[in-house]
Each structure stands twice: as structure tokens, then as C-alpha cells.
Amino acid sequence: MGTRPFGVYLHVPWCSSRCGYCDFNTYVPGAIEAASPASFVDDAIAEIRIARALMGEQNAKVSTVFFGGGTPTLLPASSLAAVLAAIDDQFGLAVDAEVTTEANPESVNPNYFDELLEAGFTRISLGMQSSAASVLATLDREHTAGRAPQAAREAFAAGFSEVSLDLIYGTPGETDDQWQQSLHDALAAEPTHVSAYSLIVEQGTKMARLVKSGVLEPTDDDVLARRYEWADEAFRQAGLSWYEVSNWARGGPNGFSMCRHNLGYWRNDDWLGIGAGAHSHVAGLRWWNHKHPARCSAQVMAGELPVADFERLTNSEQAVEEVMLRLRLAEGLPVDRIASQHRADVDRLVSEGLLSPADAAAGLLVLTPRGRLLADFVVRSLT
Amino acid sequence: MWILFRSAEIVPHLMNKSTRRGLPAHVPPVGCKDYPVSAPGPGNTPPQLLRNFCIIAHIDHGKSTLADRMLQLTGVVDPRQMRAQYLDRMDIERERGITIKSQAVRLPFTASDGVTYVLNLIDTPGHVDFTYEVSRSLAACEGAVLLVDAAQGIEAQTLANLYLALENDLQIIPVLNKIDLPAAQPEKYAAELANIIGCDPADVLRVSAKTGEGVDDLLNTVVDLIPAPVGDADAPARALIFDSVYDAYRGVVTYVRVIDGELKHRERILMMSTKSTHEALEVGVISPEPISSKALGVGEVGYLITGVKDVRQSRVGDTITVASHGATQALGGYRDPKPMVFSGLYPLDGSDFPDLRDALDKLKLNDAALVYEPESSAALGFGFRCGFLGLLHLEIVRERLEREFGLDLISTAPNVVYQVTMDDGSTFVVTNPSEFPEGKVSKVEEPIVKATILAPSDYVGAIMELCQTRRGTLQGMDYLSEDRVEMRYILPLAEIVFDFFDQLKSRTKGYASLDYEPSGDQEADLVKVDILLQGEAVDAFSAVVHRDKSYAYGVAMAAKLRELIPRQQFEVPIQAAIGSRIIARETIRAIRKDVLAKCYGGDITRKRKLLEKQKEGKKRMKTVGRVEVPQEAFIAALSTSEDSGPKK
Numbered sequence A: 001m002g003t004r005p006f007g008v009y010l011h012v013p014w015c016s017s018r019c020g021y022c023d024f025n026t027y028v029p030g031a032i033e034a035a036s037p038a039s040f041v042d043d044a045i046a047e048i049r050i051a052r053a054l055m056g057e058q059n060a061k062v063s064t065v066f067f068g069g070g071t072p073t074l075l076p077a078s079s080l081a082a083v084l085a086a087i088d089d090q091f092g093l094a095v096d097a098e099v100t101t102e103a104n105p106e107s108v109n110p111n112y113f114d115e116l117l118e119a120g121f122t123r124i125s126l127g128m129q130s131s132a133a134s135v136l137a138t139l140d141r142e143h144t145a146g147r148a149p150q151a152a153r154e155a156f157a158a159g160f161s162e163v164s165l166d167l168i169y170g171t172p173g174e175t176d177d178q179w180q181q182s183l184h185d186a187l188a189a190e191p192t193h194v195s196a197y198s199l200i201v202e203q204g205t206k207m208a209r210l211v212k213s214g215v216l217e218p219t220d221d222d223v224l225a226r227r228y229e230w231a232d233e234a235f236r237q238a239g240l241s242w243y244e245v246s247n248w249a250r251g252g253p254n255g256f257s258m259c260r261h262n263l264g265y266w267r268n269d270d271w272l273g274i275g276a277g278a279h280s281h282v283a284g285l286r287w288w289n290h291k292h293p294a295r296c297s298a299q300v301m302a303g304e305l306p307v308a309d310f311e312r313l314t315n316s317e318q319a320v321e322e323v324m325l326r327l328r329l330a331e332g333l334p335v336d337r338i339a340s341q342h343r344a345d346v347d348r349l350v351s352e353g354l355l356s357p358a359d360a361a362a363g364l365l366v367l368t369p370r371g372r373l374l375a376d377f378v379v380r381s382l383t
Numbered sequence B: 001m002w003i004l005f006r007s008a009e010i011v012p013h014l015m016n017k018s019t020r021r022g023l024p025a026h027v028p029p030v031g032c033k034d035y036p037v038s039a040p041g042p043g044n045t046p047p048q049l050l051r052n053f054c055i056i057a058h059i060d061h062g063k064s065t066l067a068d069r070m071l072q073l074t075g076v077v078d079p080r081q082m083r084a085q086y087l088d089r090m091d092i093e094r095e096r097g098i099t100i101k102s103q104a105v106r107l108p109f110t111a112s113d114g115v116t117y118v119l120n121l122i123d124t125p126g127h128v129d130f131t132y133e134v135s136r137s138l139a140a141c142e143g144a145v146l147l148v149d150a151a152q153g154i155e156a157q158t159l160a161n162l163y164l165a166l167e168n169d170l171q172i173i174p175v176l177n178k179i180d181l182p183a184a185q186p187e188k189y190a191a192e193l194a195n196i197i198g199c200d201p202a203d204v205l206r207v208s209a210k211t212g213e214g215v216d217d218l219l220n221t222v223v224d225l226i227p228a229p230v231g232d233a234d235a236p237a238r239a240l241i242f243d244s245v246y247d248a249y250r251g252v253v254t255y256v257r258v259i260d261g262e263l264k265h266r267e268r269i270l271m272m273s274t275k276s277t278h279e280a281l282e283v284g285v286i287s288p289e290p291i292s293s294k295a296l297g298v299g300e301v302g303y304l305i306t307g308v309k310d311v312r313q314s315r316v317g318d319t320i321t322v323a324s325h326g327a328t329q330a331l332g333g334y335r336d337p338k339p340m341v342f343s344g345l346y347p348l349d350g351s352d353f354p355d356l357r358d359a360l361d362k363l364k365l366n367d368a369a370l371v372y373e374p375e376s377s378a379a380l381g382f383g384f385r386c387g388f389l390g391l392l393h394l395e396i397v398r399e400r401l402e403r404e405f406g407l408d409l410i411s412t413a414p415n416v417v418y419q420v421t422m423d424d425g426s427t428f429v430v431t432n433p434s435e436f437p438e439g440k441v442s443k444v445e446e447p448i449v450k451a452t453i454l455a456p457s458d459y460v461g462a463i464m465e466l467c468q469t470r471r472g473t474l475q476g477m478d479y480l481s482e483d484r485v486e487m488r489y490i491l492p493l494a495e496i497v498f499d500f501f502d503q504l505k506s507r508t509k510g511y512a513s514l515d516y517e518p519s520g521d522q523e524a525d526l527v528k529v530d531i532l533l534q535g536e537a538v539d540a541f542s543a544v545v546h547r548d549k550s551y552a553y554g555v556a557m558a559a560k561l562r563e564l565i566p567r568q569q570f571e572v573p574i575q576a577a578i579g580s581r582i583i584a585r586e587t588i589r590a591i592r593k594d595v596l597a598k599c600y601g602g603d604i605t606r607k608r609k610l611l612e613k614q615k616e617g618k619k620r621m622k623t624v625g626r627v628e629v630p631q632e633a634f635i636a637a638l639s640t641s642e643d644s645g646p647k648k
Helices: A037-055 A077-090 A110-119 A133-138 A147-158 A176-188 A206-212 A221-237 A260-266 A293-301 A315-326 A340-351 A357-361 A369-373 A375-382 B010-020 B063-073 B091-096 B128-139 B156-167 B186-197 B215-225 B350-364 B391-405 B457-469 B493-497 B500-507 B547-564 B604-619 B631-639
Strands: A006-012 A062-069 A093-103 A123-129 A162-169 A193-198 A240-244 A247-252 A270-274 A279-282 A285-289 A307-312 B050-057 B103-110 B116-123 B143-149 B171-177 B238-247 B251-260 B268-271 B276-279 B282-286 B290-293 B301-305 B319-322 B341-347 B371-377 B381-388 B409-411 B418-422 B427-430 B441-456 B473-481 B484-492 B513-523 B526-533 B543-546 B572-578 B581-588 B621-624 B627-630
Touching: A006 A037, A006 A260, A037 A077, A037 A270, A037 A293, A062 A077, A062 A260, A077 A093, A077 A110, A093 A162, A093 A260, A110 A147, A123 A147, A133 A176, A147 A162, A147 A176, A162 A176, A162 A221, A176 A221, A193 A221, A221 A240, A221 A247, A221 A369, A240 A260, A260 A270, A260 A315, A279 B604, A285 B604, A315 A375, A315 B604, A340 A357, A340 A375, A369 A375, A375 B604, B050 B063, B050 B156, B050 B215, B063 B103, B063 B116, B063 B143, B063 B215, B103 B282, B103 B301, B116 B215, B128 B156, B128 B238, B143 B156, B143 B186, B143 B215, B156 B171, B156 B186, B156 B441, B156 B513, B171 B186, B171 B215, B186 B473, B341 B350, B341 B371, B341 B391, B350 B371, B350 B381, B350 B391, B381 B391, B391 B409, B409 B631, B441 B457, B441 B493, B457 B473, B457 B484, B457 B500, B484 B493, B484 B513, B493 B500, B493 B513, B500 B513, B526 B547, B543 B547, B547 B572, B547 B581, B547 B631, B604 B621, B621 B631, B627 B631
Parallel strands: A006 A062, A006 A270, A062 A093, A093 A123, A123 A162, A162 A193, B050 B116, B050 B143, B143 B171
Antiparallel strands: A193 A247, A240 A247, A270 A279, A279 A285, A285 A307, B103 B116, B238 B251, B238 B319, B251 B301, B268 B276, B268 B319, B282 B290, B282 B301, B341 B381, B341 B409, B371 B381, B418 B427, B418 B441, B441 B484, B441 B513, B473 B484, B526 B543, B526 B572, B572 B581, B621 B627
16 A cells, blocks of 8 residues: 555434435434444444454555544544544554544534544534525525534634535525625635535435425526636635635645545545445445445444445546546646547647646646536546 | 248248148137138139128227237137237337238138138228328228227228228228227217218127127128129239238248239249249248148239348239239239438437448338438438338338337438429429528429318317418318318428327317328428528538428527537527528527536545446537537427427
8 A cells, every 4th residue: 555645534324314405325313223323433443443454464554534424523522532543543543644524513512622622633624505594494404504604713712723614505596695695704714624516406315306396496507607706716815725626725834724635535545434335445446335324334243344336447447537536636637647549639628728728738737717617528528 | 020920930830730630721720619621722712702801990990909809700810829919010010009011811701601701801001101002902802891989980091091992992891899988989970980981870880899799790791791802713813912021031921912813832923013023932821820822813812922032022012923924914003102201310329320221221121112322411420311101101110220220310300302493494303401402493392292181170270270380271171970070181291291290189189180192292482491500500400491481490490409409618609591591590608517516425436437427428419510419409300390299
């Protein structure tokens, strides 16, 4: 495994209620049989041990840890701390390791942040989504409009230096003014990092049904593009630079505040996923766990990784993935990573204003602001 | 594929079964008690014991079910082997419940007078596209069973075929089917039929093909009323070809009705229209599996195999005679099939072009009416301009190409043939709208049809309105009964090849029926409307329309394409134009956002698969200039009228 960055992702598949837009692998405690959040810590620690044993000797320490969900903060801070301790115990945490947890604003408080900081967490990512009550209602989010910036301030107050806010734009019914207000309220809390995702109506969700039946009207792509441009501009003015299509970070005394864990996904680094439905990528092999927590639990308790399926990437698949992932980053993709038959397309994309001409001249493919909004098209053109 | 014999082995196998038992060839399968053992054999049947008849019926009126019942009642099919619509062997036929290719089956039947007769049931196609085939089938008969659904009454198609039968001097036996249905109104429709044919309502037989009720009576009536065939047994052979099908193992199987003389096994025969001679490798009858015989005599109906591979060498309507000292006078009535509707067929994937050519070459063997020649389209690449008898024929061919040959096709909007005369007197025959000449056109002629529409009288207004928008001229109107009307129109064929039938059905709640026949050409004020994407005309979208409707057509088409063509990286203007004059314009705005925001929990696999799927979808688009046009856009041009009703 060498000295490449190595991340660990922990999936906490529990939420206090199901949001209508969400298609992530998450469950409401009590709603499914034979599984509950109570067994998360034991299952996760057992799975970490099994993985450690299977992966054998290695030099690299864990450079990033990310608790995602679901709602990790549905669990007591002590539970998250216990799992983090197990990672340190089994793999060893690098001295400068980034340790993030996602947090829902309504499930955290100053004490909770104190405990996390004490346990070694370095970064908090809060799911703010919007500051408009009507939008939060459409999203089925449980927190009130002002709670997320307040929670961010609490995290800073507790001593966290890296706090991120997640925003969603283009929720059906959201107005331009509401989005501007959300940007304003988010930035007022002075986060070191923001993510802004356009709402995707995923198949099989409650929201998809509401859209299909005409209750909700999906937001026009042009409106989404406009809101993205406003966000990009607002973040830039607040000193946050884009480093990935949907992510912006502050440069500061502690260095650039990018999420190093997520960078690992985009740079095609290695990571180990623990928990129901988690994905892993180690040395060109991808695997993913069973989605059902009970199934995972049973398999882990039997001493096996709860792998549902895996794929060994072919060279061409790896090449496609590299373009697909690295092109999203501001640091760009060296042009020699593009297959030779697509080199001619690079010139076309530059002339169409989708790739930065200056960077292209220097052998680097970097999306222009317009190119970021058409990133999938650019990727399709180059793979 | 219509396969007469399931495999090359089956036929000898059947023969063996018969001869092994030392029984005549037509011996029934075990389990049919009432089979008349005394039935005369093929090639040895006195004409006075023969009855050749067909069933004239509309789709769904139960013809195939009645035929099934006759097979059972006469004992030629074991009840255990019975399968629904025994005679319709092509998959598409069974699925659509219609008969495309006719068949003939020999049924030994012991009538109530104790004599065993031989009934030849000649199955006829039931659709407007195949009128000529119907006429040849009728010419092979002395009588016809007019089968009408007792809950629905006669339909236009049936009426048209009835008139055809009357022209051929056929004895008509009117029959109401489905009398077991609760909705049946036998009194009403018996009166209607009696009125049309000029018989007594009491003479209209009533059967239920489903339960078998009345079928025995019907067969006895066939024996009683239909004249026995008359021919000169000593004259040189003359036989009428009423169907010709290609079989992968046997080559072309030709269905014939012997008029004079005898067709003998191993004899050299002459096709009188093509002047080609062949050896009769096998003659026989179908009962309902093929049974070979030494000969076919006067009045007999059966099949002939000569080893030719293409149905064009054995044409429906042609007369067969013997090669040496044969007849000099053909039976008459032969005509070449004439394609009425043209459409471009293109493989979705350009590299499938050779496969499409092979597939058409194979289909042609079994379809004398299909014509095609290669053409290329700037938009669609290499393909074929194909001529069809009509819309159903087009649909069937397309479906068979896709189903039997696994091809993905784009077909352009169907069009008719235009005769264009220029100011300088030169003339063009236009089968592809994009080739419609520019410049000084002095005269354009288009084919017209005589259409007959039958419908409940409540819908007269709706039908007149429809026909008026389709440039129809009312020729006459008659009441068949107090609440059913027959309306006769002259309509441009171009106006009905689009979606006329769908519209007619939807405006009459499905009650109206339609029949039409070509009626020559007439002059019309027609113009070509081109569709331009980014200023470039797309040949596949060009259409020839009446000048009065050209503006509405252009507007509708541009609006439709704006809906169907996805947004591109750049703005795409869509224009409709007549010559250099733009008559409509729409714009597809440039796409501004095409990016998925998030990778969930490192699920890169899902994202890559999505990307692969997007790329696959892109492959299914045709690139016209720089614009990616989905297949649906080409298909949608088929139903571009203002208010197209529900699709078929």
C-alpha cells in the first residue's frame, strides 16, 4: 500500500426519520427487524478487526476518517469515540489525521462537540441544506431554519477549527431569494468549508413519487445553473475557493481547508469502508457491503467481511474512473491521462469554453465555471 | 418465419406414418372416430364431390376459430393436437389475431345425405393491404361463407371483400358468429346482412365458432349451396396460383387451384406470366399437414413445390400449365403487386447495414410485394427505401425485421409516390420526399383512393369533419340499416397513410371501419416542407404536404422536435422551410447544467455505470451535423398531426 493516503469511511445507517429526497442506505430505528443502532459499535469494531487481519502488514497509517450516514450523531459521542479508538488501535492514526463526522444540526450540542474533540475528531460537517423553513419542510429535515449556523458556531466555540456546512439548492419550490438567504446565513457562520449540491430527484424516493404525481415540480436545469453560479460567486467573495465541482474551502493559517477524505475519492486513493452498504477501494479492487444492517452484523459476527459484491477494475475502467473523478477537481487532470483518441476533443472543449485554455496549454485539464456545470458532458467527451 | 414444414424431417415422417399402416394418405390421427374412411383421395376426386370455399370476415369476427372448429368437426385434427388458430402459423399472425398469408386445407366431410365430400377451405387474408391476394383466393373458390360478428355487424373491409366475391360470382352463405355472446343481436344483424345481399333474414345461419354450435349445419349448407367446380379434365392443365410462400427447407410452396386438366408429380410445368418452366417436384394437399399425391385434378386445391427459391418466380395470380403442349390462354386477372407506400428503413447502428440488406433479401423470398433499393440519407446514413402495399404491410415487415433478424431500425415517415412535371416538361417519379424537385414545378400528381367507411349513423358528423381535414370528397352515403351508414369518399392516399385510421377509430369510439382501394392519381397543390437543424436541412424530416397545410405542418413539426431533441451544448434553431422561405422557427436552448453533484459514500461504481449508461444512450442517437437526435424524433414524425389520438 506504500505511502499513499489511506482513508477509513464508517457508515452509520440510521436516521431518526427518513427524508423524502434521500436514497442513501439508511433506516429508522425500530422500522426494520433484527437490527438497531445499539449494535453499531460492536459490529464496526469487529469489522475493523477482520479487515485489519485480512489486509496484513502495511506501513501507511490512516490519514483520514469519515463518519457518514445516515446520521452518525444519532449515536452517543462515546460510541463514535470508541470506533475511532479501534481504528487507531488496529491501523494507527497518522499524527495529522483528519477525522470528520457528519452531524445533523438537531442532534448535536456544545457538550457533544466537547466529547468529539476530546476523542480526537478534527472536523465537523453539518447538514444545513437551507435556511428556509419551507424548503426544510419539503426536504423533511427536522431542524429549524437557524439551527445549523448556530451549531457551526457551537462547534467553533468548542474548539473545532474545521467546520463545514452542506447546502442543497434547487429543492422543488425553493425561490431564488430563499437560496440567496441560505447562502447568506451559511456564510455568516464563517464555515471553513461548504458543499453545495443541486437536488437530484432519485428514483424510488418519496420525492420522486411526489414529482411524478405532480405534487412537486422539479427545478429547471437553467435555474439550477444560475443558483450554482450565485453560490460560486458568494463563496468566492467570502474567501472560499472551489476545489471540487460541489465543494469550496478556505485557505488559512492551518492550510487549505479541503476535505482530505473526500479528496481521496476523487484522486482515486485507497479507502476502507466499514458498516452497512459501505464501499471500499483498495489497490484497484472495489467492494461493497450488504446494505441491510442485520445481514452485515450477522456476517461480521461470524468473522467475515460483510461483502455483497466486488469488482476488479480493468485498465480501461480505471482510466475512465480517473477522468471521471479527477476532472471534478480544481487541481485538474494531466492531459496525458486522457486516451489518445480523445486528445482532439480537448481542443474542442477548450474552444467551447468548457476547459481552461491557460491550463490546457500547460498540459492540465481544468474545468471553467461553465465546464463545471457541464462536467458530465466533458467526461463523456473524454472517455 | 412462415414455415410450412417445421423441418425437413417432418414431412417424410408423416408420410411414413401413413404408409406404414398401409392406409390412404389422408388417414386421420388416432382418436377421431367419425373420420370418413371412404373419402376420395387427392388426384382422384370427382369434381362433383368437391366444394371450394373461403370465409370472408373482419379481424376478430372469429374466422380462425371457425376454421379450427371445422378442422375438429371433420376430424382432420386430433382434439389433443388442436391449438388455437391452427392455420395461422406465423407468430405475428397469431399475436395480432389476423391472417396475413392465406392457406388451403382439405376437409373430408360426410354430409347428412351420407355422401363423403371433400371441402377445400381457402383461408383469405383479412386486411386492406392485401386486397389483391384476397381477390385471387376468391377466384379459386365457388362460394364464400360471409362471417359476421353477431354483436358488431358487418365491417367495411368485409363489405369490400363481399363485393369482390359477388363480382367473382361466388355463392354467398351469410353466417352470424358469436351467437353465444350476451351482446349478440342476431335479429338486427341478420336483417342487415339480408338487406346487403338481398336474401331472406331467415337464410342467415347462426353459429358459435367458440362452442361449435351450428357448425355442422354450416358445413351441410356448404355442400348443398356451393356449386361443384366445373372444368375440362381432358384439356391441357391450367391452375391458378392463389398463394406462394417461401419455406426455408423446401423453397417456394405454391398454392394452386386446378381449373382444367391435371397437375402431375414429376411433370414439367410452365408459369405463363414469367414463361419460366420448372419440374413439379412435389404436388399434394394440406389436410392440415402436407400430404403429397400423384396429381391434382379438376377443381382440386393443393400445393406444388418446384424447388424455386423466390416467390417472385411463382407469382400469385399467375396461371400454371404444362410445359409441352400446354394451354395458350392464361386464366386472367394476373397483375404485378404495386407498392403504394414508401418508407426509408435505416439501421440504428450503421454497421448493421449489411445485416439489414441480408434480412430484406430473405424477406423478399416470401413477400412478392416488398420492393426496396439502397439509399443514403445525410441524417441516417445508409439504408433502404422500401415500397409496401400499405401501412400494415410496412408494420409487418418492420416488425419481422426487428423480431426475426434482431435489427434495430429507424423508419422514416411513410409517404406515397408523386408524379412531378416540371415547366420544361420533364417528369419525375418521387418516392422520397427529400428528392422532391426544387424550382419550376408545373404539376404534381398524387395517388388517390376510393374509401368506404362504415359506422353507426351517430358519427357521420365526426367522420365528415375528419375527411374534410384530410382533403376528402364525399361521393355518396347509404344507410345499411336504420342506424348504420356506409360513406364513400375519394381521399388522397397520403392523407390516410399517416394516422387516419387511428383518428377514425378514436373519433367513432372504435366503431367505424375502413376500406380503400387505389383509384389513380390526381393533381394537387403540394409542396415540400424541409426541416432545418442549425440551418441544415435534415433529409429524413422532409415531407410533401398540401400548400394549405404546410404552415401548420411546419409549426407542429418544429414544436414537436423541440420537445424531442435534448438540449445540446449550444443553441439549436429548428426551422421549417418551403424552398428558401422559413415558415416556422423554434429554438432549443443550450444546456447549462449536466453534472451530478455527488458521489455517495465512495460509490464510484454506481457513478461509472451511470456514465456508461449515458454513453450508451448517446450511441442510440443519430448525429445530424453537430446535433444529437434521438430515435424517437424520427419515429414521432410519423404522428405529427395536430391532435394525434392514442397510438395503436
